[in-house]
Amino acid sequence: MNSTNSRSLLLLSQRFLWKAVATVLLTVAPFFALPTHSSEQASPETVGMSSESLKSMARLANRHIEAGHITGGVTLVARHGKLIHLEAHGQRGTDDARPMTTDALFRIFSMTKPITTVAAMMLYEEGYFHLNDPVAKYLPELANLEIYHQGELVPVDQPITIEHLMTHTAGLTYGWASDHPVELAYQESALQYSENLDAFLTKLGKLPLRFTPGERYHYSIATDVLGALVERLSGETLEAFLSTRLFQPLGMDDTFFNVPEDKLDRVVPNHGWNPETNTLGPLPANYQMPIQGVTLFLGGGGLISSAKDYLIFCEMLRQGGSYGGVRFLGPKTVEFMTMDHLTADVRNKGATEYPAQHLYPGQSFGLGFGVITNPAQTGVISSMGAYSWGGAANTKFWIDPEEDLIAIFMTQVMNAPFGDQLRFDMKVATYQAITELGSQR
Secondary structure, X not given: OOHHHHHHHHHHHOOOHHHOOXXXXXXXXXXXOOOOOOOEEOOHHHHOEOHHHHOHHHHHHHHHHHOOOOOEEEEEEEEOOEEEEEEEEEEEXXXXXXXXXXXXXXXXXXXXXXXXXXXHHHHHHOOOOOOOOEHHHOOHHHOOOEEEEOOEEEEOOOOOEHHHHHHOOOOOOOOOOOOOHHHHHHHHHOHHHOOOHHHHHHHHOOOOEOOOOOOOOOOOOHHHHHHHHHHHHHOOOHHHHHHHHHHHHHOOOOOEOXXXXXXXXXXXXXXXXXXXXXXXXXXXXXXXXXXXXXXXXXXXXXXXXXHHHHHHHHHHHHOOOEEOOEEOOOHHHHHHHOOOOOOHHHHHHXXXXXXXXXXXXXXXXXXXXXEEOOHHHOOOOOOOOOEEEEEOOOEEEEEEOOOOEEEEEEOXXXXXXXXXXXXXXHHHHHHOOEOOOHHHX
């Protein structure tokens, strides 16, 4: 297979990056201790939830396993700062019959985006930039962008701002489709094969925008550019910044761009869904995201993590930006990030763009997070103001301030046509176990 075809297939395999949504899975394994100063473990009844009702997680997992949708994964629920459900289900992969474990490591793809946005907002709080600053002020490679308009390339009359990056309104794209000249230009540029973020920016500066910045929501490489901004402003690689400023003080010892040698055996194999045969199988090696030797630190999708580690990140947000006696963000900043930042016009122009429905009804976008704006329209039990995101291999998290609840699902299946079903099934399995509403406590 030549390199051009390999790149095209890789882009196709990533086509449903947005769909990275829920995950769930088979028989139950016992609790494992969480990293130091993580959420306290407790029985569901102590936080207004039902142990008996939470058994539906395993029943749901069995159903999806038996249907051949997934091979295994991890489910987690925490409420009021206490871990009440942590289970491993099924096996690691179609070609790896070892039981899944709760400390398994998963490629979290776009669940990297909220982490990178938090890192950028830490610098924002320190006075490094304003949200309405033009990105080119700090990344001059993007100073002379053009836009594809009616068959011609013309200068951009609206600069990309940093807030545009955080809200996916920058006019950038992903190159997932082949129905537009800008998408094809992205594919030819092979951005994802750049040596580092400096090389990435050099290539990007030569590519046209798909839309005028600020005009519409369009999911894109914007958070990768945001990661490059973190590098330029901090003087560190994104890998180093996240490690020293977030992961180490949080105790997130299982989250990284490069997997240490002694943890490689915990990485779950990634799988792909074959739409022709409706079967699950291992992704070929040349479609796999690298987990060692990484020098291109993509803030939009490059991290590997575990359910327990991601809980720590979520718990820091639930606590208003503070965790383990260390403050990472101010509570007002977290509140601001998890508000709806899109006008109805901007949101509605892009919510249903390719590859399919992206922001589902009743959902909009904040700074780095999808945000529920109308629970009654979502098609599933939800809460106003709950914020979330997912990853291409069907990983998913959400934080529900109204119910003071965190839920995380981890599996590894790309291109899954049942991603929405999994996500909605897991929401129902979580919320039906509540016996006391948040307002009752």
